[in-house]
Amino acid sequence: MDKLEMVRELTNILGPNRVLYKEHQLLAYDCDGYVAQKARPKAVVFPVTTEEVSRVVKLLHEHQIPFLPRGAGTGLSGGATPLNGEVIISLAKMDRLLHVDFDNMRAVVQPGHINLQLTKKIAGNGCYYAPDPSSQSACTIGGNLAENAGGSHCLKYGVTTNHIVGAEIVLPNGNIVEVGSYMGDSLGYDLIGLIVGSEGTLGIATAITVKILKKPEAVKTVMAMYDSVEDASNTVSDVISSGIIPAAMEMMDQLAMQAVDKSNYYVGYPTDIAAVLLIEVDGLAAGVEEMAEKIVHMCQKHHVRMVKVAESDAERALWWSSRKMAFGAMGRISPDYLVQDGVIPRTRLAEVLAKIADISRESGLRIANVFHAGDGNLHPLILYDGRIPGQTKLAQETGSAVLKVCADVGGSITGEHGVGVEKLEEMRFLFNDAELQAQLAIRSVFNPQDLCNAGKLVPKPSRCVEVKRAQQLFQAEQAVYDGFQEHTSILSPAYKEAK
Amino acid sequence: MDKLEMVRELTNILGPNRVLYKEHQLLAYDCDGYVAQKARPKAVVFPVTTEEVSRVVKLLHEHQIPFLPRGAGTGLSGGATPLNGEVIISLAKMDRLLHVDFDNMRAVVQPGHINLQLTKKIAGNGCYYAPDPSSQSACTIGGNLAENAGGSHCLKYGVTTNHIVGAEIVLPNGNIVEVGSYMGDSLGYDLIGLIVGSEGTLGIATAITVKILKKPEAVKTVMAMYDSVEDASNTVSDVISSGIIPAAMEMMDQLAMQAVDKSNYYVGYPTDIAAVLLIEVDGLAAGVEEMAEKIVHMCQKHHVRMVKVAESDAERALWWSSRKMAFGAMGRISPDYLVQDGVIPRTRLAEVLAKIADISRESGLRIANVFHAGDGNLHPLILYDGRIPGQTKLAQETGSAVLKVCADVGGSITGEHGVGVEKLEEMRFLFNDAELQAQLAIRSVFNPQDLCNAGKLVPKPSRCVEVKRAQQLFQAEQAVYDGFQEHTSILSPAYKEAK
The missing domain is CATH 3.40.462.10 (FAD-linked oxidases, C-terminal domain)
Incomplete structure (x- = not known):
């Protein structure tokens, strides 16, 4: 499908005012808060409902056109940069507070809801939303979910993954599913935990259930x-x-x-x-x-x-x-x-x-x-x-x-900004090829054709020419495992030395 | 390999005193704290090091003999019941406290370490380990990891998944890997979060890094x-x-x-x-x-x-x-x-x-x-x-x-005891076939031959005759998705009605 045809189809779904495709319109979407690497998207679209997101994704999936979700674009590691000329699905207009439940201390928001706005809306009831990245007056809760955002007050209250209990997700094939639960108890494998921090590579969150807290006295x-x-x-x-x-x-x-x-x-x-x-x-x-x-x-x-x-x-x-x-x-x-x-x-x-x-x-x-x-x-x-x-x-x-120093003392290369495109190479400080392959195998369960935000979060194993599809991984089943080797992240350096 | 040959090989690895195989020795291992369903294991072995676990698993993997890990056997949902005549790998003798770090508030334990003993050992420094299941004087931290155990004080402090930051895992093919990190920041997909609560279906934890807390004043x-x-x-x-x-x-x-x-x-x-x-x-x-x-x-x-x-x-x-x-x-x-x-x-x-x-x-x-x-x-x-x-x-x-009532009001069928064999059927109250298949696809990344604790946690999709191997799942790629349908777990019942 050529670009014109694609724009026509997208316009059929969203109307003419919610599809940007002209060069001057696309300029602002070349990167997010990480400005060192830029690329031009094919188009930027603005759905307002889950169903619209699903229809857009189904169209793109059918024609094998890569796409990625974007919140406010405040991310600092390039998670929303369209490296493969993606169609950007902006969630900026999906900014509604869908539901508040003060009895069970939950709120349900659309992904484009601005972090600080949630606290403002529930402040009258003495409540607030805890994760507070410095960008909280601009960044969205959908973006916070993708990056597992932190903030100053996460020392006591924990980062985003401790505050999101469930989400409605449009999968990379356009189907709509829900993961997690309303009360926060997980059942089976912890899929909502897997999705928080997955940097938009497993699907697009279209409704998010968060914990809200009572403001301290x-x-x-x-x-x-x-x-x-x-x-x-x-x-x-x-x-x-x-x-x-x-x-x-x-x-x-x-x-x-x-x-x-x-x-x-x-x-x-x-x-x-x-x-x-x-x-x-x-x-x-x-x-x-x-x-x-x-x-x-x-x-x-x-x-x-x-x-x-x-x-x-x-x-x-x-x-x-x-x-x-x-x-x-x-x-x-x-x-x-x-x-x-x-x-x-x-x-x-x-x-x-x-x-x-x-x-x-x-x-x-x-x-x-x-x-x-x-x-x-x-x-x-x-x-x-x-x-x-x-x-x-x-x-x-x-x-x-600087990140190498952090990794060497038993730390990590990102606390809250994500890996994105910025730190792909630094992932190798902490993971070997087989570990990276295992991560990609998990991605494949959700995103087997790697259409959704390809190339982010997990670098390609260096010894592997092309690892794109789960089929390949699993046909080479042993490869997923054999390269796994002991690394030193969970034990303290002091203990390792003593050992 | 016949049983005698297997016992001989296991004895080669562990010595004669750490392999049980006679009928009267096996009796006590027919079930755990869930007594309604019983089955006889082929043998019970007692490794004391990670390397021994790895060698045992490699042997069993090579001969395609099913196996499962067992802690203290206090589980209440049958997670350690050898439904397929598994070889039981008891972690009871791997009960050492490997390392304590009061500066960073971490402890590293072997999986057979008893929950309450950890608190006792660090009490002199004014510290404790928070998750406190009622069985804490007997249950092991490895078992707590498998079941994502709760406890009375988890209201304020959170369940086990909030307290385990990393683990050394023997994969179902015998290879040794580490997941998570020492400080608790996750990178890439949250694999330690995935493993906590996976009920021994993704591998065997052989060292576990936990957060410890200061006793309140x-x-x-x-x-x-x-x-x-x-x-x-x-x-x-x-x-x-x-x-x-x-x-x-x-x-x-x-x-x-x-x-x-x-x-x-x-x-x-x-x-x-x-x-x-x-x-x-x-x-x-x-x-x-x-x-x-x-x-x-x-x-x-x-x-x-x-x-x-x-x-x-x-x-x-x-x-x-x-x-x-x-x-x-x-x-x-x-x-x-x-x-x-x-x-x-x-x-x-x-x-x-x-x-x-x-x-x-x-x-x-x-x-x-x-x-x-x-x-x-x-x-x-x-x-x-x-x-x-x-x-x-x-x-x-x-x-x-009773569980149906819980599911119907927007709750869940387990808070802390796990699914095991007991609640397999009740999983269908909350998940449809395709969602179950997606869960099994995730398992396959770690446990593709389903040798390790097969048949627990996730029931087989009812419309699928045999879903054993990831290859099958991915060859039928669409099947993983298409059955995903909207369910109602993340939104409150009240909101759903309003919607």
Whole structure:
């Protein structure tokens, strides 16, 4: 089917105003928040119902035209980049809140529903939706599902997979199924767990059932400024091992604070401070007071220069804005930046930050650090100037070197931004060929023709010329297994050495 | 390979003392905690290392001899019953604590490690392992992994899948792989999530990395006795919607209390009380006081006859023993009992309990209720006398009728005991043929020859004569999809009606 014919068919389903296909209309869809790699889609369509998504997918499936879903396009790893000239199925217009059930603490949303809007809609009943990525005022819950999004408050409340209990999915052949359950108990294999974080490679979520939570009675936010990153890191370890689980525990380093203080979210950080911690506790009023006092005491034990508890909601909101807008604030001190997303054991924090400083010196690129310290989820921001030939590539290589450090200390190459196209090669730090093949075999159960967001999340095994279809995998049954070899991700490095 | 030859080969690997094969030795392995269906294994073997498990599995795989893993045999759905005359690979001797890491709050155990023993070993450091099935003094963490075990305190802390971050797995072909990670971040498809709760059908876990938690500073336990089940149920709803998340919220009905008071765990429940709630809150001392007071107040609002807060650890321990030993106490009032395990939306509690009372009247069998009220996870105990011809079958049918009620109100047929062999038929209440086939396709990625615990967890699609191998499934690719049809599990019944 040629493009014109395809557009005609799509228009038959959606009408003329919900099919974009002219070059100038498609420009904005060349990439998502990961701008280092771009490709032009064949078309962009805007269904508003599950049935429309299903009809569009059936059409594309029938003609073997690749496609992919897209939310708000805020993803940071290129999950919505149309590498194969896909038809982009935008879920932006499927943004309704379908149902709220305060008795069972559930909400059902369409995938294009904006994360923060859900909290706003249920705030009147004292409720909120917990996962809070920095992009929460723009990103969609469908995108959060695809990327298993995290956020500052996931330290206590868990990432997206802990909050999505079920979904209606349009499979890559266009059929509509439901996975998971309303109450959250899984039966048989945990398919909803498999779909959350699958980056749009197993199908398209068209309705999503999430847990909602009661807003805590009280919140206290502590800000602590340190002359050394090590003291700040040690405070983080101390808080966690005291048994307190803060709602959030964030760290920013000097360069990040300098950027923030040049932005609209001026807090007045001393310019010579090495690191700032933002620690928030929530719960019942009495318990929260006690926790905040203990935390202040732990900060003092680790030579904090200045520590204070927010005195008003306005102060608290400002502190959070300074943290949540930190990525954007980089624009004040650098023409371009690349944000990385590695995970490390919390106890290796000081050591890994020192290694990142080494990498920065070697590459000549400044690296700011803004991150979820309590989870050990780092966000090194690599500052560069894309106008200087070679710097984009250098920034990418620098990011990869940072991820290698994370993998080597027993961590991971992504905490919440996903693999997308950005980190395909880095997947090989942690998985061998046969493990990658096993992952692709799982994909094939849902997406056997690899029409839906092909080439994302799992790289092709390097020793395998073409692994596209499950049939091939299973005919070469042994191949799925034999390359599986012991790797070292589940045991701590210390234990491995002792062993 | 005949049995003698097999025993000789197994003995070559494990030595003569770790291979049981004589009829009288095998008797005890005919079933697990689900006694309604029995079968004789070919042999029972006791490896002590991952390598031994791997060698045993490779041998059996090579000769196409079916096998299955077994922990303590406390499972309640027959997951360890050797339906196909399997060789049972007992993990009972693989009971070591391999590693504890208090900085990152992780422990690595062998699969035969007993649940409660882990808590005891780390208690000196103020830590514990959260999932606490009633059988925790006997059951193993490997078995907990297989069944995604729950427990009283899973209301606040989540079931086993929230506490296992990684595992070393011997695949059904004998190869050793690791899935998941040490810190708990998943990469690619969430394979550890898929394996937890897979009931031994995807492989055998030989090392398991779990999260450990810091013991809360303070605990308060409230006991509330009611003249009506409805008042007790309404208290449960009120507590949850107040935003308090108790560590546990358990209910027992009159018949259960009568049994408990005839046991060694005499609490002195008034004999005419309709229901008792056991509500526990934990956290920092100040917050816990406040929560307990609020809960007492809510009990009073719902016409509680008597409510008290435990005054000592001894009193608290007695109350918990009365709850945790309730299943066993049934022996005091009935020769046999069958425990069921359904889940319902919390808001339907009173209504479903009334329906269960109707089913009891109709069948003529008494039904006691002991359950995790906060989760809506029911445990109806169906009392019968296996010596009376037909009563075992009647009890099973009565259990199935109860599960049908759970499924019909938007719930599930198992909260924590698994499907095993017991609930295979009831899976059809919630899944159609094509959905079952999709589940089997996922199994095939790991277990293509269905050698490892065949016939458990997922029933064969009824319209499919033989679905054994992934090849067949994928050759009939469309079959995997086409039967997928819309079902109603993720949306609330109320929403479905409105729609």
